[in-house]
Amino acid sequence: MARKKIIAGNWKMNMTPSEAVELVNTLKPLVTTEDADVVFCVPAIDIIPAIEAAKGSNIQIGAENMYYEEKGAFTGEISPNMLTDVGVKYVIIGHSERREYFAETDETVNKKVLKAFEHGITPIICCGESLTQREQGITIDWIRQQIKIAFLNVTAEQAASAVVAYEPIWAIGTGKTATTEQAQEVCKAIRECIAEIYDDATAAAIRIQYGGSVNADTAAELFAQPDIDGGLVGGASLKPDFGKIVNYK
Numbered sequence: 345m346a347r348k349k350i351i352a353g354n355w356k357m358n359m360t361p362s363e364a365v366e367l368v369n370t371l372k373p374l375v376t377t378e379d380a381d382v383v384f385c386v387p388a389i390d391i392i393p394a395i396e397a398a399k400g401s402n403i404q405i406g407a408e409n410m411y412y413e414e415k416g417a418f419t420g421e422i423s424p425n426m427l428t429d430v431g432v433k434y435v436i437i438g439h440s441e442r443r444e445y446f447a448e449t450d451e452t453v454n455k456k457v458l459k460a461f462e463h464g465i466t467p468i469i470c471c472g473e474s475l476t477q478r479e480q481g482i483t484i485d486w487i488r489q490q491i492k493i494a495f496l497n498v499t500a501e502q503a504a505s506a507v508v509a510y511e512p513i514w515a516i517g518t519g520k521t522a523t524t525e526q527a528q529e530v531c532k533a534i535r536e537c538i539a540e541i542y543d544d545a546t547a548a549a550i551r552i553q554y555g556g557s558v559n560a561d562t563a564a565e566l567f568a569q570p571d572i573d574g575g576l577v578g579g580a581s582l583k584p585d586f587g588k589i590v591n592y593k
């Protein structure tokens with residue numbers, strides 16, 4: 345069965361709640377495709393107004409982060425129940441910015457992934473290498489390590505429904521998109537790694553995105569690759585250009 349594309353915006357720490365409503369309203373008529381799942385991952389405080397604004401459209405609102413405990417003394421964190429209570433179905437886990445600035449590790453990523461599945465939230469699991477790692481030729485080894493730890497104790501059924509976002513750190517927010525060949529090579533390696541951990545059917549079902557300076561000019565070629573099932577889009581998701589990315593064909 346063909347995999348449905350999934351194109352997700354990652355707003356990062358941008359947009360106040362009122363700006364969020366405005367942006368959803370601007371983008372709503374531009375992203376009406378049936379061919380792809382369209383997800384806007386937004387700051388926690390924007391989730392409720394964005395869901396309201398997106399009503400009646402095909403836009404699904406996701407979160408950018410979630411904690412791995414149910415509740416309690418974790419000042420500043422968002423629990424899975426808080427997300428599901430308002431209808432959130434996707435959450436970005438382990439973005440490289442969270443790993444770099446907020447000390448997330450492969451182990452905490454794994455805990456969050458397990459917790460998201462426990463609550464029926466689809467994790468968008470991020471992985472990616474630094475420029476040094478790429479230059480040293482250890483990209484695939486590094487990504488395989490990230491994937492193997494992220495999926496510890498995740499069942500095949502859960503893995504089949506997961507989304508992985510391959511985002512080379514050197515391509516994020518830099519305007520330097522990975523070449524189509526580089527992106528396809530790593531996304532293929534991720535699928536092979538999933539086949540090794542689970543089986544061919546799980547590998548064939550899991551959706552793998554590319555992220556890192558995706559824009560209206562690069563989306564079509566990237567998303568046409570056999571192992572690239574859409575994108576995780578930062579900067580360009582805040583602009584009408586996101587409509588062009590969603591309608592890349």
Ligand code: PGA
Pocket residue numbers: 354511515516517518519555556557558576577578579580
């Ligand atoms: P970018 O961000 O598209 O602005 O490079 C992508 C991401 O960090 O998810």
